[in-house]
Amino acid sequence: MLLTGTGRLAPAGLSPWALLVEEGRIAWIGPPAEAPRAERVDLGGALVTPGLVDSHTHPVFAGERSNEAASRLEGQPYTDGGILRTVRATRAADDASLELLVESRLRSALAAGTTTVECKSGYGLSLDQELRHLRIIARVAERLPLRVIPTFLGAHAVPPEHAGMAEYAAHVAEDMVPAVASAGLASFVDVFADSGFFDATATERIGRAATAAGLGLRLHADQLELTGAARLGVDLGAASVDHLEQLDAGGVAAMAGSSTVATLLPGPATVLRDRMPPARALLDGGAGVALASDANAGTFGAFGAMPLVIGLGATLLGMTVAEALVAATRGGAAALRRPDLGVLEVGAAADLVAWDADHEGAFALRLGHVRPLRTWIGGVELAAAARRTIST
């Protein structure tokens, strides 16, 4: 298949360009006039980008805390009470209904142009429940063309049946991480390393257990307070540290000198009326930057929101639209240690979206109201029915 497209994400800013797909990968890319002979797919003047990579989501939960969101905006602070409320509702939900919820959420993401999605557990908080949630992610992933990267987030909050943070963190590190790794149910381990959740000692313990078990590490860091969790993530070799609303200049410098990606989440920062992470300083300093949704039960509820996230990146975060789009594709892929995704390069996966727009600026101008016209994953086009799914 030879696909012709426009948009500034091709090598050297080439536009329009042609791209040859063979065996699910990009086999050639260059000027249309020099393209090899193959069956042609002409997309007219539509903007074509790599499929979006959402490198931070929490899709396994029952209930949506929309009433809590309204109360919080009337003046109540965000606390861990919210997460534990979701844990109770999710533990009470049976497998079939949870699986249906996860599938519906991931279909919304797919319909909105996401072709790779990281999915965290973390609303179970016991070994059995966390394994159940990771198995649900695996079963849904089997049914969908979407690329799903599972993350174990047992250290999301301290469940009430445990004596305290240190004791629960030891259980996560010594019992849960090895069990998840040996079941082959996760690629990454994540820790909510923030004030009131998991401290540096606990985070380091869980991080070292992840490394020992052969899993990658990612952290929720410096969202609620500047605790130094981002620097700790760099020291532990985390693939990504996420949130960073409170990151200071020293933290920016630490990120810029590392291979750890700074994953920015303007959705929850907006919903929580929080300060925005220092995107401009991170980009200007040379740090790797990803944009992701953080779709979850309590602080940002939309699973088809990556186009909006790009729009918020280009407005509230002070990125250019091109920077925001790169952060939501190549950046997300880097945060997942998948350099074969999110790029228009020879050898990369042929995950592509043609949009109802003629220029990337539409992601900003329409603040996310940009829809896929056609989507390919591994060179296989998504059926029209999946594209029409209404997002929530």
Place this chain on the structure above:
Amino acid sequence: MLLTGTGRLAPAGLSPWALLVEEGRIAWIGPPAEAPRAERVDLGGALVTPGLVDSHTHPVFAGERSNEAASRLEGQPYTDGGILRTVRATRAADDASLELLVESRLRSALAAGTTTVECKSGYGLSLDQELRHLRIIARVAERLPLRVIPTFLGAHAVPPEHAGMAEYAAHVAEDMVPAVASAGLASFVDVFADSGFFDATATERIGRAATAAGLGLRLHADQLELTGAARLGVDLGAASVDHLEQLDAGGVAAMAGSSTVATLLPGPATVLRDRMPPARALLDGGAGVALASDANAGTFGAFGAMPLVIGLGATLLGMTVAEALVAATRGGAAALRRPDLGVLEVGAAADLVAWDADHEGAFALRLGHVRPLRTWIGGVELAAAARRTIST
């Protein structure tokens, strides 16, 4: 029809409630147990609100300036060049293609829960072109169940064939306003009363011509600079002054003591990375406040964006979600001088939306990714096909 719903917009915060529809209007509202006998529509636990009222849109244009939006976010300032670029493209478009564009945009609004929409001309800037655009609005309005309120915005920018602002404003006031009024093609006259566009003298001249012709007045005011246009609008008895990003405390006080509605447009303020209008001060001072989209060719491009606008109101503008929802319903209706719309009250139009949410907080939590499940306008339910239209 007796409809049962939840949500805090019923009188006295009653929820759940039942509502009797007769001849397109709300004939009774009260506790479900006391409801009169009628054919029942049970909406389960779905949030039900009045249909959204978008009191500020510019739907008649050809071309979308998404590349300009991208350039601007890379550092180029917003100038009137943009409007005139759209004027050239729109003048060059034939009636049939313009009509199709307008219809598609209004269908997107309808599919996203807007039941009343104000539509401005203003990309024509000559008597013939402006009348053509208003006739296109009228023809599309005839085909759609949406309530359409047309506004003549001849004073959107000074077209190149005129000698200058004062001379063109005289033409607008003396020739165009009377012609539009006698053709019965507009309910309101609008003026872009801002620095670099129309000054106070020109605005007052056009405003008085509107009043003389029996048309209502609304102004684009205090967006680019604090020129005092909002106060001028109050003095001229405008139904609404819109934008207000630069409004100061004196302007807030003037609004609070008036019957002129402050229409806030967080969409373009976000896309332009502008400061946000003083929503909290306006609400706390007792001013009438509306939220609208300002969907247009160059500074905010989404016509199905009212759910997002509510979400931005509740986050970036510091409103509560209930305040934002009221501003996008009752507030928009007040800005259009239509107290029979946007409210759940006996005698009001039965324009209702049941949402895929159980609480108004979802508008904030999902930053606008909330969709209508069912929509009624004047008590008549919208066909499923119209609800499924994908928004852009």
